[in-house]
Amino acid sequence: MMYVKGVGMTKFGVHVKSSQELCYDAAMEAMDDAGISPDRIDAVVVSRGDCATDGERQRLFPSVISSILGREGIPMVQVMAACAGGGAAMWDAVHSGHDTVLVLGVEKLTPGTTAVVTDDLMMAAESVYEQREGLNFPAQNALIAQQYMRRYGVSMGDLSLVALKNHENANLNPKARFYGKKVTLDMIKKSPIICSPLRLFDCSASVDGAAAVIITKEKTDVGIIGSALCADRLPAFESPDMTTWASTRIAAGEAYRQAGISPEDLDCVELHDAFTPVELMSYEDLGLCGKGEAKKLIRKGRTKLNGDIPVNSSGGLKAKGHPVSATGVSQIYEMTKQLRGQAEKRQVDGARIGIAHNVGGAGSTATVHVLRKGG
């Protein structure tokens, strides 16, 4: 079994620094937190999109990490899974068999223009049918939202409540993109349509950032009691039902089985709210409620910070920001802070067991990690 020994992350937002500089900052914070130096690391797993939109032109990124840490002669690999890259790196590290592993996720999306970033991210969609039809991820998730809302009676107001909650949480998280930004329900409801029914505030924010986690076989105060990754087919049109993601259901089931828990045991959840309807669908796919019942959770405020099952205390992809491959690692950062009781103004009372849920594509790859306080 593996444990979390140290965590670090940059602020998510617009950075002048390169992705290797962001990695350095996150890794050094994690090492300080763990109380170790780079020579104690046995292996590195790093995730980073390889078509960096800012023209960094830097592949073979594990050796970049070797250079910046001054740590050579050990195994280092790069794992990719589009927006689930961070979760996949974490999963790979947990199963690697090494004693002390540094897991890194990083993405540098600025100063690429919106059009360049959209086009770049779109390459994670199916190339022949989806991309050529213009089915970028806002469009794919809009189609999913239409089906989900119609079938289960979910309203635009329900989506707005998700955005509002996550912005409220981000406003308590100094590392979030929208820390310090007061967002009201009125602002959300009046925001421009991106792809019907999704408005601007229904979409996560493309940002720069890096996150780092050091995991060890040595017991610490946070144990990783479940770690699962599940791949599904790539195109959404191959799915029999677009309102549920098999990859999330299977990964969650496997992670809960490893952990010996059921969803009722969860005290807090970081999940992949790339778009607000995905947060609601994920309540159901992760087993927080039955199918079609997510709207009740959000309406009753049960997933707010003071609710009985707080979701995305960090602000989530929506308002903390979504630097693609860094997201999954930053979820482990947040969960570790919560279980240690170090989450300050956004602390979830009595957090003992939590999960991190990361998705690549429109449900194509999902990872679920279960963390427990006290190891």
Next chain:
Amino acid sequence: MMYVKGVGMTKFGVHVKSSQELCYDAAMEAMDDAGISPDRIDAVVVSRGDCATDGERQRLFPSVISSILGREGIPMVQVMAACAGGGAAMWDAVHSGHDTVLVLGVEKLTPGTTAVVTDDLMMAAESVYEQREGLNFPAQNALIAQQYMRRYGVSMGDLSLVALKNHENANLNPKARFYGKKVTLDMIKKSPIICSPLRLFDCSASVDGAAAVIITKEKTDVGIIGSALCADRLPAFESPDMTTWASTRIAAGEAYRQAGISPEDLDCVELHDAFTPVELMSYEDLGLCGKGEAKKLIRKGRTKLNGDIPVNSSGGLKAKGHPVSATGVSQIYEMTKQLRGQAEKRQVDGARIGIAHNVGGAGSTATVHVLRKGG
């Protein structure tokens, strides 16, 4: 311990098929060879350069594999390490803990023009100093060759002997790019200079291709008794001595230690001859001879197919071809065929123990796998 249950590969060369079609062909051949169907696979590790030069625009490749195999609900990840991607995927799979893993490597370099492919591959070099100085990989390896040849008295004729040997072997391998092409020492010595001292025939061939290996915990006739990956710093200028690659030495040392063997026990070797001087340096770094003694091995013909330690019976990167991420997996294919006694006209007599050695960058990442006949 893991074993090889099945292997497959496409012919290396120019293909009209897409990288997913090449993967399908290689994977199906491996499954036929293993006598299993896709539903027996527990996990997939795939390596593929993500900036495919042919404009395939297809990331999140594990889910592409899920689609083409009709196999979903299991872990699938993508591992990248530039030219060592295949070896890194193999290493990741061996250490993954799964019972039956499909390892895939694929690259599609045509119909990209030479300029596009060169520019694309160059991104594995260091971005600020190396790339902007025009230090693409032929140039980097030319600098290394100059130092190596001067220091150890290696001649252009020695390099030509490496090319000749590997072309002779490829001429016996129907899956090699240059199968059926008769190459003479005169052709090699009169070929144009690419980057002094390297001539055309000192450089490996950029081709399309895919290779697949199925590994299992179940005992088969070929055991994987050593598996090591070592990362070093990225830029060559950070290395104290460019005529030896620490990553190869460390990975080989670790793999031999796991296997309980020494280099004298090896019957055959597939190594990373991206450029002919790298084959010679690798004889030394892999321990086949002492430092500076590689020239004696090649002059005496000891690494030829009928020598005492045959190297690159497949034709190597030089003449089988080098489809980047597929190369490391194809080395396991060749070694498995040799140990099973199925290598036909290029069979190494009495092959019992062999290694596969794969490198990314100019020594930035190296993998070494040790395979043994009889498991």
